[in-house]
Structure formats: C-alpha cells, structure tokens
Amino acid sequence: MIHVPAPDPFTVFGLPRSMDLDARTLERRYLQLSRECHPDQLRSQDVGDCLAVLQRAAEVNDAWKVLRDPWQRARALLEANAPGVLERNKKLDPAFLTEALDLAEEVAFATGAAVAPLRERLQQALADDLAVVAREIGRGAHDAAALRLHASHYHRKALQDLDQKA
Amino acid sequence: MAYSDKVLDHYQNPRNVGALDKNDPNVGTGVVGAPECGDVMKLQIRVDDSGKIVDAKFKTYGCGSAIASSSLATEWLKGTSVDAAEQIKNTQIVEELSLPPVKIHCSVLAEDAIKAAIEDWRQKRAARTDGAEVKA
Numbered sequence: 001m002i003h004v005p006a007p008d009p010f011t012v013f014g015l016p017r018s019m020d021l022d023a024r025t026l027e028r029r030y031l032q033l034s035r036e037c038h039p040d041q042l043r044s045q046d047v048g049d050c051l052a053v054l055q056r057a058a059e060v061n062d063a064w065k066v067l068r069d070p071w072q073r074a075r076a077l078l079e080a081n082a083p084g085v086l087e088r089n090k091k092l093d094p095a096f097l098t099e100a101l102d103l104a105e106e107v108a109f110a111t112g113a114a115v116a117p118l119r120e121r122l123q124q125a126l127a128d129d130l131a132v133v134a135r136e137i138g139r140g141a142h143d144a145a146a147l148r149l150h151a152s153h154y155h156r157k158a159l160q161d162l163d164q165k166a
Numbered sequence: 167m168a169y170s171d172k173v174l175d176h177y178q179n180p181r182n183v184g185a186l187d188k189n190d191p192n193v194g195t196g197v198v199g200a201p202e203c204g205d206v207m208k209l210q211i212r213v214d215d216s217g218k219i220v221d222a223k224f225k226t227y228g229c230g231s232a233i234a235s236s237s238l239a240t241e242w243l244k245g246t247s248v249d250a251a252e253q254i255k256n257t258q259i260v261e262e263l264s265l266p267p268v269k270i271h272c273s274v275l276a277e278d279a280i281k282a283a284i285e286d287w288r289q290k291r292a293a294r295t296d297g298a299e300v301k302a
Binding site: 090094101105157 | 195196197198199201202203208225227282
C-alpha cells in the first residue's frame with residue numbers, strides 16, 4: 001500500500017492539541033470515527049473511494065494508538081507544535097546522566113528486599129517526568145518538555161531492566 | 167546482526183572499567199548520553215603536567231557496541247597526548263570495530279565522551295591558571 005504521511009493524530013480526531021484529553025471523550029470519538037469508516041458502511045463500488053476509506057481507517061487506528069498513550073501523545077504534540085524539537089534537545093545535563101548511570105548500576109545490583117522500593121522509586125520518577133512534560137507543554141516550553149521526555153527514557157529503561165531481573 | 171570479534175572481545179573483557187576521582191584537578195570527566203536508546207557513557211582521563219594522558223577509565227550503560235567503543239577509546243587514550251586524543255574520530259572506532267551502520271551512533275557517543283572529558287580537564291586547568299594569576 002502507498003504510504004502517505006498522515007496528518008497529526010489530534011487533527012485526525014478533530015481534537016485540540018492538548019495533554020488534557022479526557023479518556024472517555026477520546027474513546028467515544030474513536031468509536032464514532034471507526035463507525036464512519038467501517039467497510040460495512042461503504043456502499044460505493046468505486047476503487048478510489050474504497051482506498052480512501054481504508055486509508056482513513058488506518059489513520060484513525062494509528063491516531064488512537066498514539067493519543068491513548070500519554071507518552072506517545074506528548075511526543076506527537078511536541079512534533080506537531082514544534083517540529084524537530086525532540087531531535088534538537090538530545091543533549092542532556094551531565095549531572096542527570098551521571099545519576100542515570102548510578103541508577104542503572106543500582107538496578108543491576110539490586111536483589112531481594114531492595115527491588116520493591118527501587119521499583120516504586122522508578123515508577124514515581126516516571127510519573128514525575130510525565131507531569132513535568134505535560135506542565136511544560138501546557139506553558140509552551142517545548143524545549144524543556146523535550147529534554148524531560150528524553151530524560152524519562154532512562155527511568156523507563158531502568159524499570160524494564162529491573163522487571164527483567166525478576 | 168552479529169557483532170564483530172573485536173566488539174565481542176571488548177564486550178566480554180572490557181578494558182579500563184572504573185572511575186577516577188572527578189574532583190582531582192588533573193582528571194577530566196565526560197558524561198554523554200543517547201536518550202533515544204537510553205545509553206550513558208562516562209569517560210575519564212588523568213593528564214600529567216606535560217599534557218600526556220596517563221590513565222583513562224570508563225563506565226558505560228548501553229549495548230555491546232557502546233561498551234566496546236568506550237573500552238577501545240580508553241585503550242587509545244592511555245599514553246597519548248591530549249592534543250592527539252582530540253583528533254580521534256568516530257570513523258576510526260567504526261573501522262577498528264567493524265561497526266555496522268546502525269551502530270555508528272555508538273562510536274559518535276565515544277567521540278563525544280572523549281571531547282567532553284578533554285573539555286572538562288581544560289576548564290579545570292584554565293580555572294587553576296586564573297587562580298595563580300590572581301595570587302601573583
């Protein structure tokens with residue numbers, strides 16, 4: 001199938017570019033849009049029409065996957081509002097990276113009773129990251145949001161490593 | 167994708183793993199990261215009065231190629247001058263380790279770490295020189 005660059009997911013859903021999207025509103029919108037481009041609704045025999053509907057259905061599904069996940073939603077929002085902002089902000093503070101290295105080491109050596117509190121700390125760090133990303137996006141500080149979003153990868157990876165040990 | 171024998175060798179027997187005292191005025195520390203893959207590389211050098219790198223250590227959290235790139239970098243750094251170290255290019259690391267295109271960014275990270283460590287050492291040295299002038 002020919003790949004055409006899709007419009008940003010907020011446009012696909014006809015919703016404002018915001019981190020504060022109500023989960024129920026989002027789901028209702030998804031179901032509505034899915035019904036509208038369901039093959040059963042299509043009466044046309046025209047191949048072009050069929051392809052267009054198929055394309056629309058794929059866009060809706062892709063947009064849904066992005067919007068329902070707050071992290072992917074943040075990425076999409078940043079790219080839509082400030083194209084290239086994630087690419088431009090990959091240089092993280094050395095002090096933060098040093099902490100990330102210490103954290104990775106802590107995860108590697110964590111055993112027994114140390115695992116549960118460490119997992120809680122990492123989950124909290126990720127929750128804090130997301131709150132800051134949303135706040136920075138909310139006040140239009142896209143660079144700061146992009147930096148924090150990149151920083152969150154280290155917490156996510158540490159958490160994955162910890163879960164793999166178990 | 168298979169790692170080359172040299173990458174595997176560095177990965178299984180990494181050279182110069184560890185840390186130097188980052189507060190030592192003769193030690194330069196570089197910490198760089200590739201957030202998209204969650205890699206961190208810390209590279210440290212100890213420089214003597216003649217500008218020769220007498221020791222190098224690294225700690226890397228990342229894939230085999232990132233570990234091998236930084237391990238190799240410390241081998242090259244030890245015994246060389248700061249000026250020569252500054253000329254090390256990521257392409258030399260790529261060549262030595264036969265890194266495939268998808269792993270070139272690991273060698274870039276190692277080059278960035280070398281440059282950051284040298285920059286840190288230079289700043290410390292400059293701060294020291296300034297201090298000496300004030301005292302004089």
